[in-house]
Amino acid sequence: MGQDLPVTGYALLGLLTFGDELTGYELKQRADITMRFYWVSPAMSQIYSELARLSDRGLVAAVADDSGTSRYRITDEGREVVREWMTETPAGFPVLKHPVALRLLMGHLTDAATTRAMLERYVEELAAARRDLAEVRAGLVGRDEPGQNFHHPSLVADWGLAYFDSEARIARRTLRRMSADGP
């Protein structure tokens, strides 16, 4: 039953549990607007190869629509496999690849202006990411109440917004601590 899949495989299955039958292309778009904030946005090629694996194992079924395009739908077994994964295996601790923190660690190798510029740029990028996510969140309004289809996605989106706010606060605080020192 519960053969292991790469987490990205479960993630794709998860995206297919919100009611729609999606093409590989559409799946990529969904991943780009939501999953990328707290997981990754897989490359197109990976989506297709992962879909092939899921299909091999009977976890998704491809149905050709009128125009001949393959639309993927999660099967009962697929639903069961995701459920089992969620209940039987621990989630694991987040992995963060934070190039800003990594470079800050080596701040002694450059001048303070370079580090400050990096942090300021990060604050701007955070603001842009926050705007994108806020837009996604706004699109869920009206379908985000407990019991509704997008309740959990809205919890996740709010998590992401709070995370971005926190990062911006921390980056600004670090900037203040740096300018307390010399140039």
Next chain:
Amino acid sequence: MGQDLPVTGYALLGLLTFGDELTGYELKQRADITMRFYWVSPAMSQIYSELARLSDRGLVAAVADDSGTSRYRITDEGREVVREWMTETPAGFPVLKHPVALRLLMGHLTDAATTRAMLERYVEELAAARRDLAEVRAGLVGRDEPGQNFHHPSLVADWGLAYFDSEARIARRTLRRMSADGP
């Protein structure tokens, strides 16, 4: 000059700029106590193969100590390559792989108790990670002032502590929002 390296390569070079000559083994230990919080802890085998590449390119030099063990020291060229990387290339936005958020997204596939247990466990793991990092941070006290060797590492450690605190706050808030609903 500035051939590209995997970021982990630059990270290892960075760890070698704090004054010591380190063995591969020691490098792994340093990575485990600090880098793992905001980058990754590379496997031993990767550290050795990465050191081989850095050595090939003349960015580190191996010197055999009295017992015959290889200790690695960053070269002037290595120092220059890191500096160039930091000043000439953008840091890039952090990549987060957050299995807790990913599973929360699919909360509709399990019962609320499972999701709550996951969040509670995450809060505990955050507390443990925070304790570990606080210990590291405490070890820097006295060498963490501006201009001192571990000023930047201490800024990064404080960043990490604030991040863990923020995550714990967000997870607890999510738990409250969930228990506002039914069981």
Next chain:
DNA sequence: ACAGCCATGTAACTCGTTACATGATTAC
């Protein structure tokens, strides 16, 4: 007609992991 999006895939490659193997030194 041409640009841009929709749609799907293959091939080559890199990063990074786990498993395996080996042996020296240190602590109890």
Next chain:
DNA sequence: GTAATCATGTAACGAGTTACATGGCTGT
């Protein structure tokens, strides 16, 4: 003496990326 730690590597493999290739359909 024997367990743990120090130390270094090889081999097999998997996930995921970029580059490349193809072709239909849609709007202007």
